[in-house]
């Protein structure tokens with residue numbers, strides 16, 4: 349019997365991080381594809397060890413393996429799953445190029461502009477420089493959101509049919525949250541539409557079910 353593909357995830361995270369850890373990205377893809385997987389749960393409270401670093405050089409989750417490949421990085425895992433199983437990554441070159449362009453843009457252009465604005469108050473709240481730093485970073489985040497909102501327009505999904513680009517974009521927007529997204533009703537509707545998908549609900553439920561109540 350062939351072994352199920354494996355995703356790594358954490359066995360515990362603080363409450364604010366539940367639903368936000370990036371294994372959910374891979375889980376969502378599996379759910380969209382109707383495929384099963386197993387999880388290898390790691391301790392978030394300490395370094396994972398040399399053996400794991402050979403698999404994931406940055407000692408993070410998710411890492412992924414199946415009977416053929418071993419890899420890391422949520423975006424790369426999505427591309428692999430799409431290439432292997434289709435449907436969330438179109439085969440026809442023009443449609444595929446659009447999805448891959450958006451996949452790279454979400455990870456390289458959108459997320460880096462948004463993340464510091466939400467993470468600085470979370471991890472450095474109350475420090476004398478936080479407010480000023482966030483104020484300085486907000487205009488770029490606003491500009492990126494405006495561009496994403498304009499590109500989405502009244503379409504259901506960001507790059508044609510629902511794809512790996514939507515999994516990533518919704519993950520990034522959910523993690524960011526807040527008033528800046530509320531300023532774009534089409535992004536709010538987009539997120540609601542994506543999160544109403546049974547596959548998202550399944551991925552979130554499985555992600556949450558894997559957490560124990562106490563750190564290891």
Ligand SMILES: N[C@@H](CCC(=O)N[C@@H](CS)C(=O)NCC(=O)O)C(=O)O
Nearest residue numbers: 368369370407408409410421422423
């Ligand atoms: N670019 C990576 C980021 C992975 C990442 O940031 N993982 C976090 C959880 S969401 C993690 O493992 N953090 C623990 C650490 O960095 O030690 C990806 O998308 O897979």
